[in-house]
Amino acid sequence: MAGIVVIGAGQAGASCAAKLRALGHDGPITLIGEEPVPPYQRPPLSKKYLLGEMALERLFLRPESFYAEADIALHLNCTVTAIDRKDRVVIAGGQAIGYDDLVLTTGSVPRRLPGRIGGELAGVHVVRDLRDADSMAPEFVAGRHVLIVGGGYIGLEAAAVAASRGLKVTLVEMGARILQRVAAPETSEYFRALHRAHGVDIREGIGLETLLGETRVTAARLSDGTEIDVDFVIVGVGITPATELAEMAGLEIENGIRTDAFGRTSDPHIWAAGDCASFPHEDGRLRLESVPNAIDMAECVAANILGAETPYVPQPWFWSDQYDVKLQIAGLNTGYDRIVTRPGDGAGHVSFWYYKGDRLLAVDAMNEPRAYMVGKRLIDAGKSADPALVADPATDLKALLSA
Known part of the structure; x- marks a missing residue:
């Protein structure tokens, strides 16, 4: 049995491999990463790690021992140079590794x-x-x-x-x-x-x-x-999806590796998730560059490889830490036509609510976790909130959830 091979040992790749085991897959799983260390968090690299406030080991998503205990073959410091779709083989570090299903979680590269x-x-x-x-x-x-x-x-x-x-x-x-x-x-x-x-x-x-x-x-x-x-x-002028390997293999590319709603690429035995993948969304296609998307899409792909046939529906959220400000973002603001400002509880505490007509699209919350939480729950449920109530500091935000 050739098993499942995951190329890219970042957040998406590690999440996919772990989810396959958690869902009961008992066949071989191989996780291949170019870096010499186990899968780790990237967001702290430009924050706490760079400040010297987080040790290397705290970056790791799981202890290295986890992969052996879960019987996941972890190949580190290993570059995949080719995908042979006909024979279902990848060439990694000069070695041929066969697959029944292949997952591309190759991420992105900085400009x-x-x-x-x-x-x-x-x-x-x-x-x-x-x-x-x-x-x-x-x-x-x-x-x-x-x-x-x-x-x-x-x-x-x-x-x-x-x-x-x-x-x-x-x-x-x-x-x-x-x-x-x-x-x-x-x-x-x-x-x-x-x-x-x-x-x-x-x-x-x-x-x-x-x-x-x-x-x-x-x-x-x-x-x-x-x-x-x-x-x-x-x-810091942006990133581009890492699609070179997929392009060499002849897979369809459209602002990333093109997938269907289930995460399948143009080859039914190859899947993609995370920064490198674009998927159907509303009337077009979407590619999200975020940790939550990497995790959620990778776990959805893992389930679909095992037969779930569940479409991926993103629930976008993001964050950024700068000085003593924690910015939390819920939703996607594309197409907004007005902003509603809600004052917070102290200096520098505020949230901005993005609307398109009467539809709530997104919320930017600065040191306002309650506004973020309420906004995210509304957006995830497909609900909106009266802009006048949002702007009124006297409004109990939690009451908006039942309005």
Whole structure:
């Protein structure tokens, strides 16, 4: 019996393998990862791990012993170079491994600066995996100057760590405002004010023209012509789904590895889940870059491999930690046409509720866990709440659940 092979030992891959065992699958399971360590959490890499507040072992999703105890063959530091769909074999580390079903949980890769503008200089970093975090950690010395390129959540989280460690921080965002792609102007304004209060120099509508230096970055020229001396650079300009292996195998690609509602790819014996996969959603297709999606979709795929035939229905939620602010996001704000602001219980406590007409789409909650919880429950249930009641601080949020 060839069994089930999972390529990609991140959150999705580990979740899929563990769920297969939990659901009673007693055949062989092989989990293949390129990194030399067991599957681990990625979000803390740009937060507590980079701050030195979380040890490596605490990053691990499960103790390494779990995989042996669950009879999951864990292949670490191993690269898959090919998929032979005809013979149902993958080539990993020079070894041929057969499969009955194959799951692709290859994740995503960070966009890097091109070499022509200095992206290959030493001192230019991205934040995606453990190696990235370990390579940049020695750079965080109080008094040094870091340039952060990109005003999304990764860039802002890195800025928060650097400012908290006493570094001088300049952040440039080519768009008109930080978080422009993912959040309302109200949320952008909240985090702009938060970072500036911590000394971060945020420059919006300004991009990077080039990095300067012979072998290591020493300065940056911005699109407005200014030059600034920098000690190192962190690039946070988004990620792309890791589809190279799937493309080489001839699978259909559409903003990621194209799957049906059950997680099957264009090959009925190959499945995909997590950052790398796009799936049917409402009137189009969706690809979600989040830990909850990686877990939920991978577990759904595990069940479907075993015959459940359950469509994957995402219940999106996200989070970001910056300084003493915990942002929790429920739902997807695509297509919103108005924002309802609900004041919180203290300074810096607020939530922004996204509506399309009378339909509640999403909630951004800053240090407001109750607003997040209520908003998420409403969205998951397909319900909305009267915007006037949401905006009224006298309204008991929990009462909205039964309204």
